[in-house]
Amino acid sequence: MKTLMLAAIRCSLMFLLPTVLGMMLITGIAKADTITTFNVSGTFTIPYSGTFGGTLTVDVTNGTVSSVDITFPGRGL
Secondary structure: OHHHHHHHHHHHHHHHHHHHHHHHHHHOOOOOOOEEEEEEEEEEOOOOOEEEEEEEEEEOOOOEEEEEEEEEOOEEO
């Protein structure tokens, strides 16, 4: 009887373990990105003098720049 119970448990684990592992791989690990917007401003003197300003958006979780909106007089970058 004990051998029969062990065989049943072993059989159940053979089907249950791959299912649980598969579900873990499919769902992955959830994480949240942290997005930070930096205000940018300054002055320049070459080739002429002026000021510039705008925003720089960075995903600080992985260090990538998401967007840049900085304007120089007469030019948009």
